[in-house]
Amino acid sequence: xxxxxxxxxxxxxxxxxxxxxxxxxxxxxxxxxxxxxxxxxxxxxxxxxxxxxxxxxxxxxxxxxxxxxxxxxxxxxxxxxxxxxxxxxxxxxxxxxxxxxxxxxxxxxxxxxxxxxxxxxxxxxxxxxxxxxxxxxxxxxxxxxxxxxxxxxxxxxxxxxxxxxxxxxxxxxxxxxxxxxxxxxxxxxxxxxxxxxxxxxxxxxxxxxxxxxxxxxxxxxxxxxxxxxxxxxxxxxxx
Numbered sequence: 001x002x003x004x005x006x007x008x009x010x011x012x013x014x015x016x017x018x019x020x021x022x023x024x025x026x027x028x029x030x031x032x033x034x035x036x037x038x039x040x041x042x043x044x045x046x047x048x049x050x051x052x053x054x055x056x057x058x059x060x061x062x063x064x065x066x067x068x069x070x071x072x073x074x075x076x077x078x079x080x081x082x083x084x085x086x087x088x089x090x091x092x093x094x095x096x097x098x099x100x101x102x103x104x105x106x107x108x109x110x111x112x113x114x115x116x117x118x119x120x121x122x123x124x125x126x127x128x129x130x131x132x133x134x135x136x137x138x139x140x141x142x143x144x145x146x147x148x149x150x151x152x153x154x155x156x157x158x159x160x161x162x163x164x165x166x167x168x169x170x171x172x173x174x175x176x177x178x179x180x181x182x183x184x185x186x187x188x189x190x191x192x193x194x195x196x197x198x199x200x201x202x203x204x205x206x207x208x209x210x211x212x213x214x215x216x217x218x219x220x221x222x223x224x225x226x227x228x229x230x231x232x233x234x235x236x237x238x239x
Contacts, residue, residue, distance in 0.1 A: 003103060005149060006195040007142060008174065009110035011076040011208065013215035016224075020068035020183060022226040025053055027066035050226045057230035062239035065184035065227065072179050072216055077107040079171040080209050089185040094177035097166035101156065108138050113207060124204070140206040145170065160186075183224060187231050189239035190217050200235030 026049050056064055074081075085092060095102075109115070115129030115137060129137070148168050155165035181189065193205040193213040205213070221228040231238075 003144060005104040006107065006208075007108045007145075009108055009113070011211045011215070012074070013212055013219070014073045015219040016073050016178065018068075018070045018219075018223055020070050020220075022053060024045070024067045025056065025064045025183070025224075025227060028067040029056055029061070048232060050229070053226045054230045054233060057227070057234045057237075057239045060237070062184045062237045065126045065187070065239055066182045068183040068224070070181055070183070070186065070220065070223065072181075072219070073176065074179060074212060075174060075176045076212055077172045077208060078175045079107075080206075080212060081177060082171065083099050083174055083193075083206065083209050084212070087185070087189050089181070089188065091180040092177055095175045097169070098163040102152075102166060102169060102173060102175075103161060104149045106141070106149075106170070107172040107174065107220070108141050109134075117169070117170070126207075141172065145172065157191055180185075183220070183227055184238060186216065186220055187236075189213065191236050191238050196236055196237075198232075198235065200237050229239045 029052060056062075081094060113135060114126035116127050118125050118127055148170055151168045152165050155168070156162065190213055191199070191201070192203050193209050194217065195205060195210065197204055217228075226235050
C-alpha cells in the first residue's frame with residue numbers, strides 16, 4: 001500500500017559541514033604581501049580584519065572568499081532545484097527518481113504566498129490573492145497531485161521502471177539534495193535569489209527559492225559574520 005499523500009508549504013535547509021570562517025579570507029588575502037607569515041596574522045585585532053574584508057568586498061577582490069566551503073542538505077520542490085541549478089558555481093547531488101521510489105510529498109502555497117502577478121516580464125510585482133483564488137489554487141493542486149501519484153503507483157505496480165513512471169509526477173514533488181558552495185559563490189546566489197532593500201542591483205526571485213536562500217544566508221551569517229556584514233555594506237554584490 002502506498003504512503004498517504006503529504007502537502008507542505010515550507011522548505012528545509014540544514015548545514016551539514018563547513019570549513020568557512022572570516023579568518024580563511026584574511027590569510028588568503030594576506031599571502032600576497034606577507035607570504036608564509038600570512039597565517040601569523042589570523043589572531044589580529046577584529047576591527048582590522050573587518051576593515052580588510054570590507055575592502056575586499058567593496059573593491060571586488062573576490063578570490064580570498066573562495067577558500068571556504070559550506071555543504072547544505074536541502075528539501076524543497078523540484079521546481080526550486082531547477083532554478084537553483086542555473087547557478088553553476090556550486091556542486092550538486094540530488095535524490096534520483098531513477099533509483100528510488102519518490103515519496104508522495106507535494107508543495108502547496110501558504111496563505112501568505114502572493115498569488116497575483118502585476119506588470120510585464122522584467123518589470124512586475126506580486127500582490128495578495130483573494131481567499132477564493134487561494135482556495136481554487138490549493139484545491140486544483142491537490143487534485144492534480146492525487147491523480148498524478150495514483151498514476152505513478154499504477155505504473156510501478158505494473159512493473160514499469162521508476163525512470164519511466166516518474167514522468168507523470170509534477171515539479172511540485174519534493175526532492176532533496178546536497179549543495180556545496182564557497183562564500184563567493186554563495187554571495188552571488190544570495191544577490192540574485194533574495195529581494196532586499198538596499199541592494200545595489202534589485203532582484204526579483206521566485207518566493208520559494210528565496211525561502212531556501214534566506215535559510216542558507218542565516219547559516220552563512222553565523223559562520224562568517226564579518227564577511228556577511230561586508231556583503232551587506234557593499235550593496236549585496238558578490239565580490
